Amino acid sequence: MTESRDWPLYEVFIRARGGLDHKHVGSLHAVDARMAIEHARDLYTRRQEGISIWVVRSEEIVASDPADADAFFEPARDKVYRHPTFYDIPDEVKTL
Amino acid sequence: MDTAALEERFQARIDADERIEPKDWMPDGYRRALIRQMAQHAHSEIVGMLPEGNWITRAPTLKRKAILMAKVQDEGGHGAYLYGATETLGVTRAALIEELLAGSAKYSSIFNYPTPTWADIGAIGWLVDGAAIMNQIPLCRCSYGPYARAMVRICKEESFHQRQGYDIMLALARGTEAQRRMAQGALDRWWWPALMMFGPPDAESKHSAQSMRWKVKRFTNDELRERFIEFTVPQAEYLGLSIPQGTIDWNEFHEVLRGNGPCNRERLEARRRAHQNGGWVREAALAYAEKHRSGYREAVQ
Numbered sequence: 111m112t113e114s115r116d117w118p119l120y121e122v123f124i125r126a127r128g129g130l131d132h133k134h135v136g137s138l139h140a141v142d143a144r145m146a147i148e149h150a151r152d153l154y155t156r157r158q159e160g161i162s163i164w165v166v167r168s169e170e171i172v173a174s175d176p177a178d179a180d181a182f183f184e185p186a187r188d189k190v191y192r193h194p195t196f197y198d199i200p201d202e203v204k205t206l
Numbered sequence: 207m208d209t210a211a212l213e214e215r216f217q218a219r220i221d222a223d224e225r226i227e228p229k230d231w232m233p234d235g236y237r238r239a240l241i242r243q244m245a246q247h248a249h250s251e252i253v254g255m256l257p258e259g260n261w262i263t264r265a266p267t268l269k270r271k272a273i274l275m276a277k278v279q280d281e282g283g284h285g286a287y288l289y290g291a292t293e294t295l296g297v298t299r300a301a302l303i304e305e306l307l308a309g310s311a312k313y314s315s316i317f318n319y320p321t322p323t324w325a326d327i328g329a330i331g332w333l334v335d336g337a338a339i340m341n342q343i344p345l346c347r348c349s350y351g352p353y354a355r356a357m358v359r360i361c362k363e364e365s366f367h368q369r370q371g372y373d374i375m376l377a378l379a380r381g382t383e384a385q386r387r388m389a390q391g392a393l394d395r396w397w398w399p400a401l402m403m404f405g406p407p408d409a410e411s412k413h414s415a416q417s418m419r420w421k422v423k424r425f426t427n428d429e430l431r432e433r434f435i436e437f438t439v440p441q442a443e444y445l446g447l448s449i450p451q452g453t454i455d456w457n458e459f460h461e462v463l464r465g466n467g468p469c470n471r472e473r474l475e476a477r478r479r480a481h482q483n484g485g486w487v488r489e490a491a492l493a494y495a496e497k498h499r500s501g502y503r504e505a506v507q
Contacts, residue, residue: 115492117488138286156283
């Protein structure tokens with residue numbers, strides 16, 4: 111009864127409506143990409159939640175390291191001048 | 207950083223209502239507790255397909271049959287979401303399923319009760335899915351991200367399950383005297399097991415305190431049980447059915463958990479048979495994929 115091998119893991123991304131990005135919704139096991147897309151349809155769009163599906167082997171995802179997040183994202187922290195609200199514009203000046 | 211400092215920082219993140227993600231540092235105890243709870247939850251969804259699957263071929267109308275198939279398919283989907291979320295903690299689905307089939311993993315005791323009449327399908331949707339929703343809504347805010355996100359998806363779907371159950375009960379309650387009696391019989395059978403779904407009384411619940419500290423659990427067993435009763439009693443009144451009088455038989459609860467419920471052996475046997483009979487399909491699909499590796503990509507281009 112022991113399972114010899116589990117099917118590979120895929121991450122699933124779904125575009126809910128035209129004009130929106132594909133968004134990660136979860137994962138599933140499938141033998142290949144074609145089965146992954148068919149299973150993703152059955153698993154994640156039973157109620158018309160999508161019009162397009164991407165799948166990618168989970169092992170192909172490369173991620174930043176959460177343990178380094180502080181240092182890694184630090185460079186943006188002191189650059190508030192990148193936001194429009196940093197600048198005080200007199201009320202008299204319109205459409206700016 | 208040493209373990210004590212890491213644990214302190216972890217608890218601070220939990221206290222600040224941050225979500226923990228798969229690659230974040232977490233205490234071993236947190237990981238183990240989540241694997242245990244999430245795997246039990248996944249197993250419950252899968253075993254939960256059996257009592258209702260029993261009635262698919264005998265549903266009274268084509269409409270009811272289509273609805274029941276959709277519901278049972280949802281349960282399978284919920285199992286898949288939850289196995290997937292559990293795998294983010296570093297276990298494999300294959301290993302979890304092996305534990306279920308070997309009888310060493312638990313699943314909700316509710317699914318070890320039989321479904322002798324069509325009204326039982328109504329009572330399961332109304333009461334069992336109703337109790338599940340009560341347990342699951344707070345889990346949408348659970349501290350572990352993948353579990354919380356799976357629960358959001360599941361809760362959206364559960365509401366249909368509960369309403370279709372109540373709809374079955376409503377039809378029976380408005381039907382003939384025999385149908386009304388059938389509905390009452392199902393309520394009598396499922397009331398106590400549904401109340402047991404919230405787990406042992408708070409004083410005896412060994413995992414509760416730690417689980418609340420980690421914000422995996424947000425309300426105690428008794429709090430959720432009370433709320434469920436409060437919501438359900440008027441719904442029974444509307445149906446013209448009476449809630450059984452008495453108290454929960456905790457001895458029965460422990461016996462069912464120990465494997466001595468009315469259907470424990472049958473349920474596991476059905477799962478083992480299905481897994482064994484599907485073995486050649488899993489093997490063949492994998493062999494086919496290996497033989498035609500990248501074939502799909504070429505085919506669609």
